[in-house]
Amino acid sequence: MGYERDVGTKTILRLVNSQLMASSEQHFLNSLLYTQGVLVAWDPAPYPGDLQEWYEAPDYPLFGPFRTVRSRRPWQLFHLLHPRLQWQLWELVQEGASEQVQRNPPSSGLLGTVLMMSLCDIVHVYEFLPSRRQTHQCHYYQTFSDDACTLGAYHPLLFEKELVRRMNQGSQEDLAQRGRVTLPGFRALNCTEDE
Structure with missing residues (x-):
């Protein structure tokens, strides 16, 4: 304490999904991992994200x-994302x-990434768009490998990655070497047609 400056x-x-919250292997209610910080939960609700329908029958x-x-x-x-946001x-x-x-949730x-863009002026995302170090490993903390983790099976990952690539304001070198994408926060975006 005292070194913040x-x-x-x-x-x-x-950010936690409802599948994790419902999984007995994840120990959501008892794990120390989920006792610190702000929690934001989401659930892959049916399209188009009707709140009452979602509340009565979450995934x-x-x-x-x-x-x-x-x-x-x-x-x-602890917040719940409105189901309409994902759609x-x-x-x-x-x-x-x-x-x-395919109509599957993001x-x-x-x-x-979008949540952080709504809170921060600049967002750096690492390895969402793989660097030259790309592997078939799904998560850095697991040994499980599957091409679907990069290419997408359930989520529209290829299309998500293309969207993030188009928004990237960082250099191609930063992306290739570090897998780092630099995105503007929503406050910094100018969405008007006039330039």
């Missing part, structure tokens, strides 16, 4: 664990695609 601060914002049972965390740790911020994002991905995109990676 020199080294900055850290804010934990953890995975997230409302029980949500209420449990809120009662156990009322001081911890508005899917429509944006579809709008920029050269072909019809990945947590793209949802998290």
